[in-house]
Amino acid sequence: MRKDADSSRLNNFDFIRFCLAVTVIFSHSYPIGQxxxxxxxxxxxxxxxxxxxxxxxxxxxxxxxxxxxxxRKKSIGDYFYKRVARIYPGWLAVNLxxxxxLASFYMITLSDxxxxxxxxxxxxxxxxxxxxxxxxxxxxINGSLWTIPYExxxxxxxxxxxxxxxxxxxxxxxxxxxxxxxxWSNSTFHWLPNSSVTSFFSLASFFFVGAxxxxxxxxxxxxxxxxxxxxxxxxxxxxxxxxxxxVPPIAITYLILYAAFQQHVKLHSFGKYGDFSYGIYLYxxxxxxxxxxxxxxxxxxxxxxxxATPPSIVAGIASWYGIERRCLPKKRQxxxxxxxxAVRPVETGVEDATVEFVES
Numbered sequence: 469m470r471k472d473a474d475s476s477r478l479n480n481f482d483f484i485r486f487c488l489a490v491t492v493i494f495s496h497s498y499p500i501g502q503x504x505x506x507x508x509x510x511x512x513x514x515x516x517x518x519x520x521x522x523x524x525x526x527x528x529x530x531x532x533x534x535x536x537x538x539x540r541k542k543s544i545g546d547y548f549y550k551r552v553a554r555i556y557p558g559w560l561a562v563n564l565x566x567x568x569x570l571a572s573f574y575m576i577t578l579s580d581x582x583x584x585x586x587x588x589x590x591x592x593x594x595x596x597x598x599x600x601x602x603x604x605x606x607x608x609i610n611g612s613l614w615t616i617p618y619e620x621x622x623x624x625x626x627x628x629x630x631x632x633x634x635x636x637x638x639x640x641x642x643x644x645x646x647x648x649x650x651x652w653s654n655s656t657f658h659w660l661p662n663s664s665v666t667s668f669f670s671l672a673s674f675f676f677v678g679a680x681x682x683x684x685x686x687x688x689x690x691x692x693x694x695x696x697x698x699x700x701x702x703x704x705x706x707x708x709x710x711x712x713x714x715v716p717p718i719a720i721t722y723l724i725l726y727a728a729f730q731q732h733v734k735l736h737s738f739g740k741y742g743d744f745s746y747g748i749y750l751y752x753x754x755x756x757x758x759x760x761x762x763x764x765x766x767x768x769x770x771x772x773x774x775x776a777t778p779p780s781i782v783a784g785i786a787s788w789y790g791i792e793r794r795c796l797p798k799k800r801q802x803x804x805x806x807x808x809x810a811v812r813p814v815e816t817g818v819e820d821a822t823v824e825f826v827e828s
Contacts, residue, residue, distance in 0.1 A: 503605055528717070544630070554795075674721060
C-alpha cells in the first residue's frame with residue numbers, strides 16, 4: 469500500500485481525528501463526572517485510559533503530517549505562519565469565550581485575567597483554582613489545553629532540524645526516534661529536571677515515530693498482515709514492564725497510519741465540509757464542566773458523555789467556520805483539508821494547579 473500512503477487525499481485522517489476527539493470527551497467524562505479516572509473501562513482493562521490512547525494517536529498523526537508540511541514549505545516563515553494560524557486563533561478564542569462565561573458566573577475576577585495575559589504567547593491556558601469549586605473536579609477550567617504547548621514545541625523541533633540542514637536525514641531521524649523512545653521507556657524519569665520535560669519526551673516519542681514513518685514512506689508497507697503482526701507484538705510487549713513504554717509508540721503509530729491509508733473502508737470525504745476535531749477538542753472540557761456544575765457538581769459519566777458530545781460537536785463546527793477557517797491561508801480555505809495541514813493533540817487526562825494526569 470505504499471502508493472496510497474503517499475497520497476495527500478486518499479486517507480481517513482479526518483474521520484480518525486473526529487473519533488479521537490469524541491474519545492477524549494468520553495475519557496474526560498469520568499474525572500469530571502466522578503472526580504477520578506479509575507472507572508474508565510480502558511483504565512481498568514489496560515491500565516491506561518481511552519484518552520491516553522487518543523493522545524498517542526494524535527501525536528503520531530501529527531508527526532507524520534507536520535513533517536509532510538515541512539517538506540512542502542516555501543520558507544521558514546511560511547511554515548510557522550501555517551502552524552501559528554492553525555493553532556493560536558482557535559486556542560485564543562476558547563480561552564476568551566471561557567473567560568466571558570465564567571465572569572458571568574462570578575467565578576473569576578479581572579485580576580485573574582490580567583495575570584494570565586503574559587502567558588498567552590507561550591500558549592499558557594487560563595486557569596484559576598476556585599473555578600467550578602462545587603464540582604467533582606474543581607479548579608480545572610479546560611484540561612484539554614495543556615498539551616498544546618508540547619505540540620508547538622514539536623513544530624519548533626522540526627524547524628530546528630531543518631535549519632540545521634538535518635530534516636529529511638534518515639539517520640538523524642532514526643537516532644532522534646531511538647533517543648525519544650528510550651527516554652520515554654524510562655517511565656520514572658529520575659534524571660529529568662521537571663514534569664514539563666517528562667511530558668515533552670512522552671508525547672514527542674509518538675510525534676517522531678510518525679515523522680520517521682513519513683521519511684520512510686516509500687519503504688513501509690501498510691498491510692493487514694503487517695498490522696496484525698504489529699498488534700500482536702505490541703500486545704505482548706505491553707505485558708512486560710521493560711518493553712511496555714518502548715514498543716507502543718512504534719506499534720500505535722503504525723496501526724493508526726494503517727487505519728488512515730487502508731482501502732477497505734474508505735472515508736476520504738469525511739472532512740469535505742470542514743475540520744471540526746480541533747474545535748471539538750477545545751470546547752468539550754469546559755462544556756462538560758458547565759453541565760456538571762448545572763447538575764449539582766457530580767454526574768454519571770455515561771450521561772455526561774451523552775449530554776456533552778452534541779454541543780461539543782456544534783461548538784467545533786462553529787469554531788471552524790467562525791474562527792479557524794477564516795485565519796487560514798486563502799488557498800487552504802477553499803480546499804478540503806488534506807494531510808499537509810495541521811493536526812492537534814488531544815491530551816490523555818486533565819491537569820490542575822499541581823498535578824498533570826499524563827497517563828490518566
